[in-house]
Amino acid sequence: MAAALALGLMITDSRYQHLDFLRATLAVTLYPLQYLAALPSRLARAVDGRLANEAVLRERNQTLQDENLRLRARMQTFQSLETENRRLRTLLGSSFQVGKRVLIAELLEVELDPFRQQVIVDKGLRAGVYKGQPVLDANAVMGQVIRTNPLTSTVLLITDPAHSLPVQVNRSGLRAIADGTGLINRLRLSHLPEDADIRVGDLLVTSGLGGVFPRGYPVARVIAAGFEPHRSQFATVLAEPTARLDRSHEVLLVWTESTPPPARPAPPDMAAASATTPSRPGVDGDKPR
Amino acid sequence: MTPTAMPPRWLPIATLIAALFLTILPLPFWAEPYRPRWLALTLIFWCLTQPLRIGVFWGFGAGLVLDVSQGALLGQHALTLSLVAFLAVELNRRIIAFPDWQQAVSIWLILLLERLINLWIMGATGYPTPSLVYWLPTLTSALLWPWLAALLQALCLRTIPE
Numbered sequence: 001m002a003a004a005l006a007l008g009l010m011i012t013d014s015r016y017q018h019l020d021f022l023r024a025t026l027a028v029t030l031y032p033l034q035y036l037a038a039l040p041s042r043l044a045r046a047v048d049g050r051l052a053n054e055a056v057l058r059e060r061n062q063t064l065q066d067e068n069l070r071l072r073a074r075m076q077t078f079q080s081l082e083t084e085n086r087r088l089r090t091l092l093g094s095s096f097q098v099g100k101r102v103l104i105a106e107l108l109e110v111e112l113d114p115f116r117q118q119v120i121v122d123k124g125l126r127a128g129v130y131k132g133q134p135v136l137d138a139n140a141v142m143g144q145v146i147r148t149n150p151l152t153s154t155v156l157l158i159t160d161p162a163h164s165l166p167v168q169v170n171r172s173g174l175r176a177i178a179d180g181t182g183l184i185n186r187l188r189l190s191h192l193p194e195d196a197d198i199r200v201g202d203l204l205v206t207s208g209l210g211g212v213f214p215r216g217y218p219v220a221r222v223i224a225a226g227f228e229p230h231r232s233q234f235a236t237v238l239a240e241p242t243a244r245l246d247r248s249h250e251v252l253l254v255w256t257e258s259t260p261p262p263a264r265p266a267p268p269d270m271a272a273a274s275a276t277t278p279s280r281p282g283v284d285g286d287k288p289r
Numbered sequence: 290m291t292p293t294a295m296p297p298r299w300l301p302i303a304t305l306i307a308a309l310f311l312t313i314l315p316l317p318f319w320a321e322p323y324r325p326r327w328l329a330l331t332l333i334f335w336c337l338t339q340p341l342r343i344g345v346f347w348g349f350g351a352g353l354v355l356d357v358s359q360g361a362l363l364g365q366h367a368l369t370l371s372l373v374a375f376l377a378v379e380l381n382r383r384i385i386a387f388p389d390w391q392q393a394v395s396i397w398l399i400l401l402l403e404r405l406i407n408l409w410i411m412g413a414t415g416y417p418t419p420s421l422v423y424w425l426p427t428l429t430s431a432l433l434w435p436w437l438a439a440l441l442q443a444l445c446l447r448t449i450p451e
Binding site: 005006007008009010012019022023026027030033034036037038040041109110111112113114115116118120147154161162181182183 | 306309310312313314315316321324349352353354357358359360361362363364365367368371410411415416417419423
């Protein structure tokens with residue numbers, strides 16, 4: 001009987017969203033345990049910070065200052081470009097907003113199912129996090145929020161097999177869908193024809209077509225592009241995420257100005273309809289299958 | 290290991306929570322694949338020693354909590370741990386009579402079955418087949434069994450009211 005109940009639960013959970021309440025309640029009661037489990041590594045890092053000696057600190061300070069200088073120099077050109085861009089867009093009459101609100105969240109280091117690509121961050125509903133919110137690290141797109149609790153939220157990484165992300169080749173503007181493979185350092189671009197204009201080393205950026213991620217953020221770099229006629233009639237293109245998915249401690253939660261936080265999740269076929277080449281329902285991986 | 294008199298009601302719950310804590314505790318990268326199946330082991334111990342009080346529904350509940358804490362499909366571990374509890378309760382007369390190493394082997398078989406069903410569920414939900422490392426935890430769990438059983442047994446004896 002328990003087996004039947006479990007099977008029923010699994011099917012319901014994979015197809016519908018009725019069980020979110022049960023999951024959320026259990027997750028809240030589990031929070032103290034998770035907090036406790038994450039404590040040792042957090043303490044270790046704090047102690048590590050205290051024990052750093054002067055030479056190391058001075059060196060780190062120096063590198064940070066250098067980097068700051070470089071970034072500020074780039075920022076100067078960026079600001080003028082941004083103004084120019086905004087002016088041109090007003091001339092064109094398009095509504096495009098650059099300003100975005102971000103929130104820095106820290107990963108809760110607890111062990112999850114090792115075969116799913118998920119992480120837990122320490123900001124939740126209380127901080128205004130919403131379902132479907134894009135998550136970035138310092139380098140690139142990491143994933144999106146799939147579950148929120150008052151104090152924590154779960155992030156599905158772009159490399160999870162249930163996640164697909166509409167991308168664009170930065171060089172040629174070619175659009176594609178990047179599917180997760182279940183490996184932390186691989187994305188697969190599906191349904192590209194053999195003569196697609198894509199090369200090893202190309203940078204993939206978000207195209208913004210799924211409506212979840214803002215456009216123009218770096219995602220991955222192509223590491224293999226080939227065509228194997230005996231295996232598939234599409235090109236085989238693999239890419240490596242530029243975000244440090246397995247090493248980041250801090251992540252950025254982004255509020256996109258163009259897409260205000262929805263009161264309730266959009267129907268899954270909306271995302272599919274707005275993408276160019278829908279590969280399967282829920283193109284943006286709104287929920288794990 | 291022998292069936293004991295009733296330990297207090299909170300003891301199984303406390304040990305299961307401790308097992309869950311050990312399950313989500315972050316480990317160094319190299320040690321990750323060897324992490325024993327703490328929750329399954331503790332559950333098996335209670336099913337073997339207290340088959341009348343602790344059984345399939347405890348497995349179901351523990352599995353459900355594990356699902357939520359690991360972000361797995363709701364019901365995935367509930368199913369596998371229910372099965373583990375069922376086997377442990379059904380076979381408890383036999384397993385309890387075994388010497389330690391033979392107990393460890395039977396536990397290993399139960400855990401292999403648990404992992405196999407997990408693998409099926411993952412396959413059915415579209416996840417790629419993991420490498421052979423996937424089966425390592427069953428081995429470390431079996432090796433750990435005699436010590437864990439002794440520890441829990443000692444806890445039992447100590448907390449039983451006179």
